[in-house]
Amino acid sequence: MTPPKETPTTDFVTIFDETYDQPDCRAYFRMMDALGYRNQHHAVAAFRAGLDEVMRLRGLDAARVFDFASSYGIVSLLMGHEMTLDEVLRRYRAPQFEAATPQEVMDWDRAWLAERRRRDVAIRFAGLDVMPNAVAYGVQVGLFDAAFAEDLEANDPSEALALELSQVDMIVECGSVAQLMPRALDRMLAACGPVKPWMMTSPIRGNERAAAAEVLHAHGMVQEVLPLPPFVHRRFESTEEQARAIENAQAAGHDTEGVETIGHFHAQVLLARPEEERTDPATWRLPLRVPPLPEMF
Numbered sequence: 001m002t003p004p005k006e007t008p009t010t011d012f013v014t015i016f017d018e019t020y021d022q023p024d025c026r027a028y029f030r031m032m033d034a035l036g037y038r039n040q041h042h043a044v045a046a047f048r049a050g051l052d053e054v055m056r057l058r059g060l061d062a063a064r065v066f067d068f069a070s071s072y073g074i075v076s077l078l079m080g081h082e083m084t085l086d087e088v089l090r091r092y093r094a095p096q097f098e099a100a101t102p103q104e105v106m107d108w109d110r111a112w113l114a115e116r117r118r119r120d121v122a123i124r125f126a127g128l129d130v131m132p133n134a135v136a137y138g139v140q141v142g143l144f145d146a147a148f149a150e151d152l153e154a155n156d157p158s159e160a161l162a163l164e165l166s167q168v169d170m171i172v173e174c175g176s177v178a179q180l181m182p183r184a185l186d187r188m189l190a191a192c193g194p195v196k197p198w199m200m201t202s203p204i205r206g207n208e209r210a211a212a213a214e215v216l217h218a219h220g221m222v223q224e225v226l227p228l229p230p231f232v233h234r235r236f237e238s239t240e241e242q243a244r245a246i247e248n249a250q251a252a253g254h255d256t257e258g259v260e261t262i263g264h265f266h267a268q269v270l271l272a273r274p275e276e277e278r279t280d281p282a283t284w285r286l287p288l289r290v291p292p293l294p295e296m297f
């Protein structure tokens with residue numbers, strides 16, 4: 001799906017609202033496919049390594065992951081299943097998805113995902129997004145054990161959400177929302193237990209905000225950029241979008257030559273965690289690396 005011309009933009013990224021709240025994931029994943037999204041492919045490899053490390057450090061044999069601004073749950077899907085982003089995006093190109101009803105799509109997806117669930121680790125996933133249909137899909141297909149359609153930027157968490165947050169071990173997010181919505185970040189971390197979860201995010205270069213770092217610091221967390229080369233987030237849709245992205249990335253201190261200048265938004269992985277848990281990523285059990293891209297990527 002190509003986004004409509006009148007698609008609204010903010011100073012940081014184009015927003016494709018109508019695809020974000022359909023009864024099933026087709027429009028969203030087709031939009032990702034059409035725009036060449038790659039962020040989650042790279043970021044989730046780092047998220048998996050970080051989760052393994054926090055579980056090792058804390059002696060956990062099961063983990064609770066909170067997928068912030070989850071949309072249809074692609075981050076949870078890639079963390080909790082033996083599946084690549086490439087496979088997910090290719091799936092919804094199949095003709096059988098053209099005429100299927102939302103219920104059929106959800107039934108098929110539920111069965112497909114159940115077969116590919118990771119058996120090596122027990123993870124409970126909870127999703128949060130302002131779009132009710134997106135998180136409802138995540139529950140229907142078994143991606144989320146719990147899901148919340150709430151806006152923490154505007155309101156305090158409900159009792160159920162606060163309870164969920166009080167027990168999470170890791171917060172993950174792809175898409176920059178955690179950097180761009182410091183009030184939501186503050187409310188989320190305030191609801192977490194006294195031992196804060198690790199938080200791993202993959203914002204577009206230029207979307208890092210001092211306000212987010214300050215919120216993390218106020219909750220006793222230290223944020224760092226993981227030592228990975230910048231990776232593709234998605235293709236630019238227009239020269240105006242590219243110019244805006246280059247300007248934003250440069251304003252944040254990034255050298256954009258050969259990166260944003262070649263036609264894609266680029267992202268990076270930020271890790272925030274309690275000071276006393278700052279182990280060196282080079283010593284983690286799972287190697288921290290950018291995974292090679294399949295042929296189509």
Ligand SMILES: C[S@@+](CC[C@H](N)C(=O)[O-])C[C@H]1O[C@@H](n2cnc3c(N)ncnc32)[C@H](O)[C@@H]1O
Binds near residue numbers: 068129173
């Ligand atoms: C760029 S999408 C990323 C979605 C998903 N994490 C992914 O990787 O595909 C950003 C998401 O943030 C959600 N969002 C926007 N404002 C939000 C808020 N205040 N709280 C939670 N989610 C929000 C949108 O509905 C959208 O699903």
